[in-house]
Amino acid sequence: MTTESPALSITDLSFSYPGDRSPVIEIGRYELPRGAQALLAGGSGSGKSTLLQLIAGLLDPTSGSLEVGGTDIHALGGAKRDLYRGQTIGVIFQTFNLLDGFTATENVMAAMMFSKIPRKEHKPRAEKLLAHLGIDRPHATPAELSVGQQQRVAVARAVACDPILVLADEPTASLDPENASVAMDLIQSTCKDTGAALLCTSHDPAVWERFETRAELAALNAAATKG
Amino acid sequence: MDDFSIVIKSLRARMFSTVTTSVTVAVAVAMLLVLLGLRDSGRQAFGRGAGNMHLLITATGSELESVLDGIFYANAPNNFIPWAKYEQVAESQPWAYAIPTQMGDSYRGLPVLATTREFFDVYQPSPGHAWELSEGRFFEGTWEIVVGAQVAHMTGIRVGDTIALTHGTGKSGPAHVHKEFEFTVVGIAALTGSPHDRALMATLEASWVLHAHDRRLSEDSNASITTVDDITEGDKMITGIYARVFTRPGRDSSAALQSVHYALRLDPQITAVSPADQIGKLLGIVSNIDQIFLAMAVIVLLSSGISIMLALYNSMEQRRRQIAVLRVLGCSKGRIFSMVMTESAMLGLAGAVAGVVIAVAGAQVVAGIMKARLGLVIEPGLGIEWVLFTVVATVLLAALAGVVPSMMAYRTSVSRALRPLG
Numbered sequence: 001m002t003t004e005s006p007a008l009s010i011t012d013l014s015f016s017y018p019g020d021r022s023p024v025i026e027i028g029r030y031e032l033p034r035g036a037q038a039l040l041a042g043g044s045g046s047g048k049s050t051l052l053q054l055i056a057g058l059l060d061p062t063s064g065s066l067e068v069g070g071t072d073i074h075a076l077g078g079a080k081r082d083l084y085r086g087q088t089i090g091v092i093f094q095t096f097n098l099l100d101g102f103t104a105t106e107n108v109m110a111a112m113m114f115s116k117i118p119r120k121e122h123k124p125r126a127e128k129l130l131a132h133l134g135i136d137r138p139h140a141t142p143a144e145l146s147v148g149q150q151q152r153v154a155v156a157r158a159v160a161c162d163p164i165l166v167l168a169d170e171p172t173a174s175l176d177p178e179n180a181s182v183a184m185d186l187i188q189s190t191c192k193d194t195g196a197a198l199l200c201t202s203h204d205p206a207v208w209e210r211f212e213t214r215a216e217l218a219a220l221n222a223a224a225t226k227g
Numbered sequence: 228m229d230d231f232s233i234v235i236k237s238l239r240a241r242m243f244s245t246v247t248t249s250v251t252v253a254v255a256v257a258m259l260l261v262l263l264g265l266r267d268s269g270r271q272a273f274g275r276g277a278g279n280m281h282l283l284i285t286a287t288g289s290e291l292e293s294v295l296d297g298i299f300y301a302n303a304p305n306n307f308i309p310w311a312k313y314e315q316v317a318e319s320q321p322w323a324y325a326i327p328t329q330m331g332d333s334y335r336g337l338p339v340l341a342t343t344r345e346f347f348d349v350y351q352p353s354p355g356h357a358w359e360l361s362e363g364r365f366f367e368g369t370w371e372i373v374v375g376a377q378v379a380h381m382t383g384i385r386v387g388d389t390i391a392l393t394h395g396t397g398k399s400g401p402a403h404v405h406k407e408f409e410f411t412v413v414g415i416a417a418l419t420g421s422p423h424d425r426a427l428m429a430t431l432e433a434s435w436v437l438h439a440h441d442r443r444l445s446e447d448s449n450a451s452i453t454t455v456d457d458i459t460e461g462d463k464m465i466t467g468i469y470a471r472v473f474t475r476p477g478r479d480s481s482a483a484l485q486s487v488h489y490a491l492r493l494d495p496q497i498t499a500v501s502p503a504d505q506i507g508k509l510l511g512i513v514s515n516i517d518q519i520f521l522a523m524a525v526i527v528l529l530s531s532g533i534s535i536m537l538a539l540y541n542s543m544e545q546r547r548r549q550i551a552v553l554r555v556l557g558c559s560k561g562r563i564f565s566m567v568m569t570e571s572a573m574l575g576l577a578g579a580v581a582g583v584v585i586a587v588a589g590a591q592v593v594a595g596i597m598k599a600r601l602g603l604v605i606e607p608g609l610g611i612e613w614v615l616f617t618v619v620a621t622v623l624l625a626a627l628a629g630v631v632p633s634m635m636a637y638r639t640s641v642s643r644a645l646r647p648l649g
Contacts (some may be wrong), residue, residue: 002534012302049642056555058641079559097645099550101240109228122228157556 005070007165008032008055013064023062024050027220032213034164037188037198039208046121048201050193051217052167055199057081069164075124086114090158090196092187094170096150098142104130104153105138106114108160115161129156133186147175150153151183159194165192168200172207184210230562233553234414234570241542243332245574248531248538252578253525253585256288256621260586262520263613265593270484275420279351279501281484284308284316284468284491284499294505296330297467299422300338303331304393310463316470320487324349329434330466335513337378339427341434347373350469352419354479362386363414369432369455372410376418377425384593390413392429394437405437407452435462528621532628534573539567539632550636551644560637567633569628575625579618 008031015025024047032038042048053059054066057073065072069088076084090111098107108126117125130138133152135145141149151171158166161209168187172180184207191198200207234306238245276298277283285293286306295301310327317325326349329341340346347358347365358365366373374384384390389409410429418424432455439462440453473480491499550563 035607053642058555079561082557082559085555091555093645097548097551099552101236106228106236110233110553111556113230119229137608171598 005034005067006031007034007036007069008199009065009067009070009088011065011067011152013054013066015050015059016062025054025061025221027051027064029081030196030215030220032199034197035192035195036213037191037211038200038215039211040199040201040215040217041208042201043203046217047221048217052199052201053117055165055167055202057085083114085203086111087116087161088164090161090163090166091164092154092158094167094173096142096154098150098153098157100142103139103141103157104135104145104149107142107153108157111160113163117161126156126160126163129160133190146180148179151175151179152186155183155190156188158198159190162194163196164199166196168198170201170203172202174206177206180204180206231569234566234573237245237549237566237570238573239473241538244538244542248534248574249578249581252513252528252531252625253581255524255531255618256579257589258527258601259521259587260526260583260613260617261589261593262517263617264586264590266517266521267610268594271515272420272508273510274503275353275510277506278283278421278469278641279354280469280471280502281481282468282491284470284487285466285496286496288497290500291505291509293467293500294509296504298502299339300426301635302331303333303338304466305437307464307466308497310460310465310469313465313468313556316468316491316494318495319490320470321473323473324469325463326350326469327431328467328469329464332394332429332434334378334390334392334516335382337381337425337427339372339429339430339434339644340423341431343431345597346428346469350471352421352423356419358419359417360414361417363412366428366430367413368409369430370485371413371430371437372433373414373416373428374412375416375424375426375428377413378427381425384412385416386412386415392427392437395440398451405440408433408437408440418493431465432458435464438462438464480529480569486577522616528624531578532575532624535571535625536628536631538574539571539629539631540635543632543635547639547644549641551641554639554641555645561625563639564633564637567636568629571629572622572626575622575628576618577623578625582621583614583618594648 010027010030012029013025013027014023016023040048040051050059054061055068055073057076060074064076066082071084071088073081073084081137099110104108105123105126106130108120112122112125127138130153133156135152135156136157137145137149142153145153168188171187172183175183188198188210200211202208238410267450283293283297285304286294286308287296287304288306296304313314313325313327319443324345326342326345328346332341344367351357361376361379363373373392374382378384390397391404392404392509393404395403395412410433416424416428435458436453436455440450442462443450443453443457472481472484472487488499488501491497520605553563554560
């Protein structure tokens with residue numbers, strides 16, 4: 001990994017589900033510079049989900065390479081890949097996926113368990129981050145928090161380990177337009193503050209307009225096919 | 228936050244399942260430990276019961292019954308040996324001792340053993356340990372009585388108290404209190420670990436007087452108070468003889484014992500039994516039973532392992548999302564596997580520890596019942612080696628039970644569990 005390497009670099013990436021002849025993903029070249037924010041658009045079934053799983057190293061590509069911070073995540077095996085994902089990639093889920101029974105602080109600390117951050121720093125760091133994002137009840141469990149507060153905890157967890165790349169999966173899909181705007185403000189500003197690149201997927205045109213860099217997955221696939 | 232705190236949180240999140248599963252394990256562990264602990268100490272207690280006698284001579288037909296009644300006070304013997312017969316037996320061999328005993332009276336349901344002073348002087352209630360007193364002295368006069376350690380503990384009798392005995396034990400047939408004859412408590416025996424701890428030791432003369440008085444009242448309801456002088460040969464009955472042949476110093480057995488025993492067995496009026504042999508036979512019977520109980524306890528332990536597996540297996544469906552989130556956060560499959568294994572082992576450990584606590588309490592209860600019913604003083608000490616073995620075996624069994632759920636967790640598909648992701 002070098003300081004010049006982009007947050008995300010995709011080269012000749014192809015992925016097919018076992019038994020399928022035609023690839024779901026076929027991208028010739030795509031780069032997301034460090035600190036940049038981009039929107040990945042596409043309809044249902046277009047392969048956004050699959051691409052995010054490939055970027056996170058949860059699925060293996062059929063061919064091609066996919067580097068996060070200059071490291072080919074798929075070249076790493078098993079536990080090393082999991083650790084690298086935990087240290088370099090933050091994920092914000094559509095349904096937040098906070099851990100039930102864990103407090104807000106513990107949810108953020110859970111992300112740091114798999115990082116190189118010294119253990120004694122986990123709690124103060126999590127509390128500071130939550131306070132910065134306006135969570136005044138860090139000891140409340142997800143069930144005790146409002147939807148907006150849960151979203152903030154999810155954002156805090158995603159950026160807790162100073163990731164290179166944050167993947168936001170339909171982050172506003174379960175919010176009304178007003179809260180969606182607030183949530184996107186929070187995600188974008190937090191990523192900007194921490195220097196993390198942001199790759200966001202969304203169906204919502206209001207979200208699209210917030211990004212200067214947008215890519216249609218279908219267009220990326222088509223470009224690779226033509227090339 | 229670390230892996231262990233996630234395990235603890237997971238167990239807490241399913242508190243009902245955690246508690247019920249642990250209780251299942253605890254009951255199995257307790258059963259196993261109580262049986263193991265009581266088996267050894269029970270054998271020791273039975274072995275101690277006969278003291279240093281070689282032979283027990285009674286008029287009871289059954290050998291085992293002779294031992295249970297004549298030593299362990301199971302019931303008052305119904306068959307009697309006339310005093311003349313006793314004298315004949317006592318003179319027939321060069322005995323180290325041949326102590327006459329008479330049972331049949333009681334005090335507040337506790338058995339009374341009427342005997343001679345030799346009982347305290349030469350008979351050892353526990354091999355190698357002579358009688359000792361915790362208070363007072365042994366009886367000397369006819370109406371003096373010594374009480375066993377457990378009797379003093381159970382009844383609160385003190386030296387100097389006067390008590391009246393009941394003719395009969397109240398277990399079978401009518402019993403009546405001889406208020407007209409008062410016994411003075413002169414001594415409280417120290418704990419011996421033998422059945423005699425829950426008996427009262429009176430003089431043979433006093434017991435005969437009680438019987439003579441009943442006889443005289445049956446003959447004449449206005450009969451005056453009976454004294455030793457009123458005892459007839461017919462009143463002089465005993466129920467047993469504690470006998471020991473001479474041995475060389477430091478030895479407990481003698482070559483003469485077999486021939487003495489054989490000679491006595493030829494006498495149809497008496498039953499001469501070796502308490503050691505009878506206790507050995509009894510333990511042989513008990514051994515078969517406790518093997519069945521041990522097998523049952525092991526089966527219960529195995530089934531508790533299965534219940535651990537089922538508890539974790541059933542929880543896996545609800546936990547797939549949590550596992551997937553942890554995987555996304557950077558947790559490896561191996562760590563997930565070890566977390567579920569740890570959770571399973573923790574269930575086993577919690578159950579095992581609770582089981583040890585239950586076993587300690589349970590053993591005390593069972594020992595109390597054995598003492599009350601059979602007069603067996605059992606020190607239910609759970610050998611540390613058994614405790615450690617059982618705890619380690621339970622944790623390993625629990626870990627083994629966790630393999631299948633751990634594999635399920637290991638194989639959890641993140642993409643399926645977190646749909647939609649992207």
